[in-house]
Amino acid sequence: MFKALIKIICIALIVLSIPVSTQAAEVMKPLIVIDPGHGGKYGGTTGYSGSKTGYYEKQANLEVSLRLRGVLQARGYEVKMTRTTDKHFSNASSAEDLKARTSLSNSMVAGRNDNSIFVSVHHNASSSPTYSGYETYYYNKNFQDSNYPADPLQLKYSVESGRLAQTTHTSVINSGANSEGRGIVHQSLYVTRNAQVPAILSEVEYMSNPIAESKVKTAKFQQGIAVALADGVDKFFKIFEVKNSKNVVIKTFNTKDEAITYAKTQTNVTVFDKRAGTTIFDNTTTDYRVYHPSVELTQTKFSTEKEAITFASKYRNTRVVHHPTAEVRWSNYIAKKFDVLDANKVVINQHYQRVVAETSAESLTKATLQNSETNFTLWSSIVPQAFEVRHKDNGTLKAFYDKTLAQNYAALWPGTTVYDTTKKVVVYTNPTLITPKAVSKTVSAKSRYLTAIEVSKTLYPNAFNSTKTQKTVVLATAFEYADALSAGPLAMYYGNAPILLNPASNLNADVLAEIKRLGANQIVLVGGEIALSAKVASQLQTALPQAKVERLAGKSRYETNSVINNKLPKANGIFIASGSNFPDALAATSIAVTQGWHIVLSNGTTYSDSINDQIYSKPTVIVGGTLAVSKILEEKIKERAGSDYVTRLSGKDRYGTNAALIEHFSQTFKSPTFVVSTGTNYPDALVSSSLSGKYQAPLFLVGNSISETLRPTLTSYLAQRVTKTSLYTGGIVPTAVKTEIDQLK
Structure with a gap:
C-alpha cells in the first residue's frame, strides 16, 4: 500500500512539472465507438433457448452492432468497434474482460473525446419469462459511489451521457422498434462509468422471454433497432455549442442561427457544429503567446495577458509575448535591462527589448535610454553624443554618448582617437598609429571553376597547414544554384573549407589539382547525382584513394538543405530565404558564416518540417519581400518562433535586401576587409562566403553599377570604419564600380 502511494505521488509530481495542454483537440467529424457486449468465452445470457440452440447474447449483440455500424457509416460518421468477431479480451475473468474492452475503447477516442461517444450493445434476461422491452443505462455523477469510482473524464461528460441516453432511448421507443422496459436508468456499470466520453449501455430486449427472443433473431428487428439508435445519435450530435476561450461549452443551441446570434453578443467564443465537426464562428483573439527558449510548450496561445502569465509563471524560463506587436510583456528569465529616464534621470519605464524601449523614449519630449546592466546611454534627446571617434585621414567615424x-x-x-567635444580634449589614442595601406584585390579567373580555385588559393596560399584539424573541401555544382546555396555554412563547419565548383558529369582536372595542392583528406559533395554525378564521386575516390568522399543530398533542393542543416551544430539563429532564386540566400550566407546561423530554404509558401524543426524560440530573419516568402508563411513562422524573435529584412530589389541585411548586422562586422561580388550570377558570390568567413567581412552585391538601394548602406558602412582592404571576386564586377567603391574607403 505504501509503495503504491509513493508511486502515485511521484507520477503526480512528474505530471505537474510538465506543461499540459488545455487547448481544444483538433476539429474532426464525430466518432462513435460501438461495443458489442460479451464475446468469446463470455457468452452473456443464454436467454430462453440458448442452452439448446447455442444462440447466446454475445451473438445478438454483435449482429445489432454490425447493423448499427453500417447505418452510421452510411450517414457519414466515423465508427470503430471493440470487436467485429466472436472474441474476448481477457482469459482471467469477465471482470478483467470488462476492464480490457473499456481500456481499448478509451484508446480509440484518445485526443478526440469532446466529439466522440461510446455505445455498448447488450440484451437482458430475467428470472421471469414475461419481462420484455428496451432499456438504456448511463452513469449519473449525482449518484457517485465511493466503492465504484468513475473515471474523471466520465464525471466531466456525465451530463452529456444523460443527454445521449435521452435522445437514443426516446428515438427507439418513438420509432416503434421496441416497447419500453424500465426506461432510462442511471446505474454504476463498469463500461459506462469508466468511459472517457459520453456513454450509454443499450439493453435491446429480454432474451429470457421466448417471444422476445424469437424477435431478437430476426433481421427486421435488428435493423429497426440499429436505425432507431442511429436516429438518436443524430439528435445527440445535431446541436451547436458555444465555447469560451478555454474550450468550455457555455451554451448549446438547436440551430446554427440561434448559436451565432448569441455568440456575437459574447467575446472570445466559438460556435462548434457538433455534427459536422467544424467551428462555424470564431471571434476569439489569442494575442498572447508563451514560449520557452528550448522546451516546446504544449500550450502557447492565450486570450488575455493575465491567463498567459498565470500559465507561464508555473514554469522556469518562460516569456509572454504580445503577438501582434512582438513585445515581451513578462518573463522569468529575461531581464528588464532597458530603462527610460526622464529629464531628471528618474526611471519612468523599463523594458525587456531595446526596440520597444527606444520607441517609448522617442515618444517623450525629453528622455534618455540606458542599459541598466552597463549604465551605457543608448539614446537621448537630452545628452549629446560628445565622444567622437576620429581618424587622421577619414575624419569622424562615429559618435557615442559614453566614453567607454x-x-x-x-x-x-x-590611427584613431576619441575626442571629447564637451571638454575639447583627446581622451583616448589607439596604440597603433600607423594605418595599413589601402589594398584593392580582385580574385578572379577565366571561368567559374578557376575563380573558385583562386578564392581557395587566397584562403590557403600555402595549402592546408599540417596542424589543421579539418582538411576538407566542399564541392558544389557549377551550373545549378539550388543545392549550392546551402554550401556556405557547411564549408564553415568544416573549418572554413574552400568551396570548389565542378561540372555535373566529370571531374574537372583543375579542380582535382587544387584539391591535391591543398592536401585535402575529405571531399564533401553537395547535392544529388543530377548536381554531381556518381562518376564524379568515383573519379575523386580513384584519384584520392586515401581521402573520404562524402555526399550530402536529398530528393530536392529543400531536402538537401535540410540534410546539411542537420549536419551542422546548433544554430545561433536562422535565415529563411527563397530556394527559387539565389540573391537573397547568398546575401545571407556571408552573415550566416560569421554568426553561426543556418540558412533554411523555402519555396515561399509552404510551412515545412525543416522550418518547423529549426526555428522554435530562435532568432529568425526572413530574407526578402513577400514574393520571396509570403505573409501567410511569415505568420506561421512567427507563431512557432515567437513574433519577438522574427524579423523580415528586405529591400526594393536584391541589392536593397543585401543592404538591409548588412545594416541589421552591421555591429557584428569589425573587420578592415569587405568583399564585393556580382549580384547577377551566383558562382562568384557563392565561393565568396569562405572569404567572409576568414575575414569576418560582409559581402556587398553589385551589378553594372552600385544600385541606389545599396549605395547609402555601402557609403555609411565604409565611412564608419577604417576599411582598407576590398576583395572583389569574379571578373564580372566592372572596373568603374571598383574604382568608385575604393574611393569611398
Missing part, C-alpha cells in the same frame, strides 16, 4: 563605448570602438581601428 567610444574607446572600445576606436580600439578596433588603427
Whole structure:
C-alpha cells in the first residue's frame, strides 16, 4: 500500500512539472465507438433457448452492432468497434474482460473525446419469462459511489451521457422498434462509468422471454433497432455549442442561427457544429503567446495577458509575448535591462527589448535610454553624443554618448582617437598609429571553376597547414544554384573549407589539382547525382584513394538543405530565404558564416518540417519581400518562433535586401576587409562566403553599377570604419564600380 502511494505521488509530481495542454483537440467529424457486449468465452445470457440452440447474447449483440455500424457509416460518421468477431479480451475473468474492452475503447477516442461517444450493445434476461422491452443505462455523477469510482473524464461528460441516453432511448421507443422496459436508468456499470466520453449501455430486449427472443433473431428487428439508435445519435450530435476561450461549452443551441446570434453578443467564443465537426464562428483573439527558449510548450496561445502569465509563471524560463506587436510583456528569465529616464534621470519605464524601449523614449519630449546592466546611454534627446571617434585621414567615424563605448570602438581601428567635444580634449589614442595601406584585390579567373580555385588559393596560399584539424573541401555544382546555396555554412563547419565548383558529369582536372595542392583528406559533395554525378564521386575516390568522399543530398533542393542543416551544430539563429532564386540566400550566407546561423530554404509558401524543426524560440530573419516568402508563411513562422524573435529584412530589389541585411548586422562586422561580388550570377558570390568567413567581412552585391538601394548602406558602412582592404571576386564586377567603391574607403 505504501509503495503504491509513493508511486502515485511521484507520477503526480512528474505530471505537474510538465506543461499540459488545455487547448481544444483538433476539429474532426464525430466518432462513435460501438461495443458489442460479451464475446468469446463470455457468452452473456443464454436467454430462453440458448442452452439448446447455442444462440447466446454475445451473438445478438454483435449482429445489432454490425447493423448499427453500417447505418452510421452510411450517414457519414466515423465508427470503430471493440470487436467485429466472436472474441474476448481477457482469459482471467469477465471482470478483467470488462476492464480490457473499456481500456481499448478509451484508446480509440484518445485526443478526440469532446466529439466522440461510446455505445455498448447488450440484451437482458430475467428470472421471469414475461419481462420484455428496451432499456438504456448511463452513469449519473449525482449518484457517485465511493466503492465504484468513475473515471474523471466520465464525471466531466456525465451530463452529456444523460443527454445521449435521452435522445437514443426516446428515438427507439418513438420509432416503434421496441416497447419500453424500465426506461432510462442511471446505474454504476463498469463500461459506462469508466468511459472517457459520453456513454450509454443499450439493453435491446429480454432474451429470457421466448417471444422476445424469437424477435431478437430476426433481421427486421435488428435493423429497426440499429436505425432507431442511429436516429438518436443524430439528435445527440445535431446541436451547436458555444465555447469560451478555454474550450468550455457555455451554451448549446438547436440551430446554427440561434448559436451565432448569441455568440456575437459574447467575446472570445466559438460556435462548434457538433455534427459536422467544424467551428462555424470564431471571434476569439489569442494575442498572447508563451514560449520557452528550448522546451516546446504544449500550450502557447492565450486570450488575455493575465491567463498567459498565470500559465507561464508555473514554469522556469518562460516569456509572454504580445503577438501582434512582438513585445515581451513578462518573463522569468529575461531581464528588464532597458530603462527610460526622464529629464531628471528618474526611471519612468523599463523594458525587456531595446526596440520597444527606444520607441517609448522617442515618444517623450525629453528622455534618455540606458542599459541598466552597463549604465551605457543608448539614446537621448537630452545628452549629446560628445565622444567622437576620429581618424587622421577619414575624419569622424562615429559618435557615442559614453566614453567607454567610444574607446572600445576606436580600439578596433588603427590611427584613431576619441575626442571629447564637451571638454575639447583627446581622451583616448589607439596604440597603433600607423594605418595599413589601402589594398584593392580582385580574385578572379577565366571561368567559374578557376575563380573558385583562386578564392581557395587566397584562403590557403600555402595549402592546408599540417596542424589543421579539418582538411576538407566542399564541392558544389557549377551550373545549378539550388543545392549550392546551402554550401556556405557547411564549408564553415568544416573549418572554413574552400568551396570548389565542378561540372555535373566529370571531374574537372583543375579542380582535382587544387584539391591535391591543398592536401585535402575529405571531399564533401553537395547535392544529388543530377548536381554531381556518381562518376564524379568515383573519379575523386580513384584519384584520392586515401581521402573520404562524402555526399550530402536529398530528393530536392529543400531536402538537401535540410540534410546539411542537420549536419551542422546548433544554430545561433536562422535565415529563411527563397530556394527559387539565389540573391537573397547568398546575401545571407556571408552573415550566416560569421554568426553561426543556418540558412533554411523555402519555396515561399509552404510551412515545412525543416522550418518547423529549426526555428522554435530562435532568432529568425526572413530574407526578402513577400514574393520571396509570403505573409501567410511569415505568420506561421512567427507563431512557432515567437513574433519577438522574427524579423523580415528586405529591400526594393536584391541589392536593397543585401543592404538591409548588412545594416541589421552591421555591429557584428569589425573587420578592415569587405568583399564585393556580382549580384547577377551566383558562382562568384557563392565561393565568396569562405572569404567572409576568414575575414569576418560582409559581402556587398553589385551589378553594372552600385544600385541606389545599396549605395547609402555601402557609403555609411565604409565611412564608419577604417576599411582598407576590398576583395572583389569574379571578373564580372566592372572596373568603374571598383574604382568608385575604393574611393569611398
